[in-house]
Amino acid sequence: MQLLRDGRLTALSVARIDDEAEAAQRLVSLADFDGAPGTAVLVEPDSDTSVASPMLLDQERIYIDFPVFTDGRGYSHARTLRLLHGYAGELVAFGDVRRDQVEFMLRVGIDAFAVADDVDADALVQALDELSHTVGHRFYAGAVAPAEARP
Amino acid sequence: MYQYDDTDRALLKQRLDQFRDQTERFLAGDIPADEYQQLRLRNGVYLQRHAPMLRVAIPYGTFTSEQMRALARVADEYDRGFGHMTTRQNMQFNWIPLERIPDALEELAEHGMHAIQTSGSCIRNITTDPLAGAVADETEDPRPWCELMRQWSTFHPEFNWLPRKFKIALSGAEADRAAIEVHDIGLRLRHDAAGESIFDVWVGGGLGRTPHVGKVIREGVPGAELLRYLEAVLRVYNRHGRRDNKYKARIKILVNALTIDVFREQVDAEYEQTRQFVQRIEPADIERVRAMFATALPREDVVAAAPVEVPRTFEVWRKQNTRAHRTPGYRVVLISLKNPKLPAGDITAAQMRGVAALADELTGGDIRSTHDQNLVLADVPERALFSLWQRLGELDLAIANIGTLADMIVCPGLDFCSLANATSISIWDQINERIDDIDYLHDLGDVKVRISGCMNACGHHHVADIGILGVDKKGVEWYQLTLGGRSQRGARIGQRLGRAVAKADVAEAVQRILDTYTAERQGEESFVDTLDRIGMEPFQERVYATAA
Numbered sequence: 001m002q003l004l005r006d007g008r009l010t011a012l013s014v015a016r017i018d019d020e021a022e023a024a025q026r027l028v029s030l031a032d033f034d035g036a037p038g039t040a041v042l043v044e045p046d047s048d049t050s051v052a053s054p055m056l057l058d059q060e061r062i063y064i065d066f067p068v069f070t071d072g073r074g075y076s077h078a079r080t081l082r083l084l085h086g087y088a089g090e091l092v093a094f095g096d097v098r099r100d101q102v103e104f105m106l107r108v109g110i111d112a113f114a115v116a117d118d119v120d121a122d123a124l125v126q127a128l129d130e131l132s133h134t135v136g137h138r139f140y141a142g143a144v145a146p147a148e149a150r151p
Numbered sequence: 152m153y154q155y156d157d158t159d160r161a162l163l164k165q166r167l168d169q170f171r172d173q174t175e176r177f178l179a180g181d182i183p184a185d186e187y188q189q190l191r192l193r194n195g196v197y198l199q200r201h202a203p204m205l206r207v208a209i210p211y212g213t214f215t216s217e218q219m220r221a222l223a224r225v226a227d228e229y230d231r232g233f234g235h236m237t238t239r240q241n242m243q244f245n246w247i248p249l250e251r252i253p254d255a256l257e258e259l260a261e262h263g264m265h266a267i268q269t270s271g272s273c274i275r276n277i278t279t280d281p282l283a284g285a286v287a288d289e290t291e292d293p294r295p296w297c298e299l300m301r302q303w304s305t306f307h308p309e310f311n312w313l314p315r316k317f318k319i320a321l322s323g324a325e326a327d328r329a330a331i332e333v334h335d336i337g338l339r340l341r342h343d344a345a346g347e348s349i350f351d352v353w354v355g356g357g358l359g360r361t362p363h364v365g366k367v368i369r370e371g372v373p374g375a376e377l378l379r380y381l382e383a384v385l386r387v388y389n390r391h392g393r394r395d396n397k398y399k400a401r402i403k404i405l406v407n408a409l410t411i412d413v414f415r416e417q418v419d420a421e422y423e424q425t426r427q428f429v430q431r432i433e434p435a436d437i438e439r440v441r442a443m444f445a446t447a448l449p450r451e452d453v454v455a456a457a458p459v460e461v462p463r464t465f466e467v468w469r470k471q472n473t474r475a476h477r478t479p480g481y482r483v484v485l486i487s488l489k490n491p492k493l494p495a496g497d498i499t500a501a502q503m504r505g506v507a508a509l510a511d512e513l514t515g516g517d518i519r520s521t522h523d524q525n526l527v528l529a530d531v532p533e534r535a536l537f538s539l540w541q542r543l544g545e546l547d548l549a550i551a552n553i554g555t556l557a558d559m560i561v562c563p564g565l566d567f568c569s570l571a572n573a574t575s576i577s578i579w580d581q582i583n584e585r586i587d588d589i590d591y592l593h594d595l596g597d598v599k600v601r602i603s604g605c606m607n608a609c610g611h612h613h614v615a616d617i618g619i620l621g622v623d624k625k626g627v628e629w630y631q632l633t634l635g636g637r638s639q640r641g642a643r644i645g646q647r648l649g650r651a652v653a654k655a656d657v658a659e660a661v662q663r664i665l666d667t668y669t670a671e672r673q674g675e676e677s678f679v680d681t682l683d684r685i686g687m688e689p690f691q692e693r694v695y696a697t698a699a
Contacts, residue, residue: 050424070189070272072312076389079309083428100173100182100190107308
């Protein structure tokens with residue numbers, strides 16, 4: 001698995017709790033998060049993000065789960081974390097991340113992508129590169145840049 | 152009407168390039184079919200029984216003669232010379248090969264048209280009153296608000312993967328010609344005591360397998376807050392709508408499961424928390440768009456009567472197919488696409504060009520499409536009516552059946568649609584053959600018949616006076632009848648008459664229902680009022696009496 005951010009790929013070793021694969025770190029569901037710094041918190045589709053603890057907002061990285069690409073709840077979670085809670089750390093899309101979805105993920109404030117080994121990482125990098133000219137203004141719901149999200 | 156600027160055009164171009172690339176990758180085997188399905192749906196492409204179907208968006212049912220001619224070119228060069236108007240005021244093509252769809256879309260994009268979000272689990276084309284801006288019972292022209300909602304909902308990053316499709320309709324008039332009570336969100340635009348634009352909001356209406364009339368969730372949302380409130384509704388739905396069963400995924404199921412009061416509490420909480428992060432519509436924003444829709448009609452002298460003796464057929468057409476305009480000296484003209492020679496809602500490329508030419512001459516190029524699959528020329532000078540009628544006649548478009556039983560809404564049915572269980576078009580033909588006397592139709596008055604070829608209810612049979620639903624029983628087509636539905640103000644769902652009738656007997660059953668109505672009605676009493684007064688039994692007795 002690799003982490004894609006700002007056009008660069010780096011190694012990433014996290015796995016779901018029930019995944020048998022070797023991994024340096026296991027993802028912890030938001031409901032089970034005990035506040036420990038450095039936890040790999042996973043916001044799942046049915047997680048409740050309407051409230052967010054200070055410990056959560058202090059995490060450097062939060063994973064947003066997309067179990068299948070058609071499940072759009074992660075987009076609402078990302079936007080809620082950025083806008084309502086002013087989360088300024090890294091939001092990583094985890095799960096069924098596909099090249100044709102990354103545009104919308106970026107626009108709700110997700111800024112990094114966990115790229116599974118069976119996904120063509122180079123195609124994803126290229127897709128993101130092509131999106132650099134994406135327009136978003138006026139009443140077309142625009143991008144939410146993490147820096148702007150801090151209240 | 153709204154004029155596309157560089158931003159709109161850039162977005163369109165970008166989306167077109169993206170879809171062309173996606174289609175090429177799919178055809179090369181680089182995108183799995185299940186993923187490409189979702190991508191093509193968001194660009195209006197279905198794979199149908201014979202060929203792909205392309206659904207082109209006509210935002211809030213307003214387009215120009217130039218755009219109509221572009222649609223005609225697509226019909227001629229990519230399809231088989233036809234287009235089909237839908238109940239969401241869009242136009243569908245049924246015969247374009249998949250690999251040619253990007254080229255057809257490019258042709259349309261040059262004229263500011265596209266197929267974005269005309270299908271898929273996202274916010275669909277926003278619909279409104281096809282007579283907007285032209286009629287006297289209107290508080291305010293809803294189209295500028297529709298345009299701002301179009302911009303807001305187009306490519307909204309958070310709401311592109313909703314549990315299910317999402318339909319919004321807006322009406323700004325006393326009469327509801329947009330069926331707002333049977334939409335996921337229905338909006339009624341009115342003015343408060345200070346003359347400010349405010350919205351009453353319905354939620355959870357819809358047809359399909361489990362028809363529901365929407366419920367009022369909030370009254371008097373200020374215009375400035377409209378997008379903020381809509382976002383709150385959409386976010387609650389996106390997070391809590393069911394995703395385990397596509398037949399229970401519409402917002403109406405969520406609203407019903409929670410009750411409207413609990414749903415309202417959740418939306419209110421979301422709205423209060425997040426409204427500050429969503430764009431306000433400032434007065435300057437709405438004024439800028441309003442200016443684009445304002446039509447300054449040249450002063451017209453009212454013509455008391457037609458200059459010379461005119462044929463009775465013209466008088467009949469004028470009475471049936473035109474409406475009063477808010478400006479004296481003008482009429483609103485409805486063009487019927489319910490010619491028995493073609494499937495309901497179909498229009499040929501030649502007719503499209505003909506209508507475009509008439510619009511150029513008479514309405515500054517403005518053309519509307521209606522919820523019931525017809526067209527409108529909204530601002531026609533009274534003095535031009537007679538020649539308009541003659542020229543529509545040359546195009547075979549002067550049939551005087553607007554608002555009659557023959558003005559049926561008919562889905563494409565089994566002949567085209569891969570979801571359908573039964574044909575709809577053959578039932579349309581059967582009823583047209585049986586009931587073809589125009590005087591009889593006019594005498595019946597406004598009796599709505601609507602036909603759906605399956606329970607997805609694209610023909611809106613639930614909200615017709617007489618609804619006809621095709622079902623499949625062990626490989627044989629049968630038709631269920633419902634009576635007493637209504638989509639206007641005080642919307643209601645029709646009630647099942649009784650057991651389904653065989654395909655060959657549908658027109659006979661409809662005739663018997665009409666016979667019951669004409670025998671029982673008192674004076675000008677409407678179908679629904681007669682039904683409410685006498686109940687279902689007289690209709691049932693007549694239809695099932697001699698084992699139709």
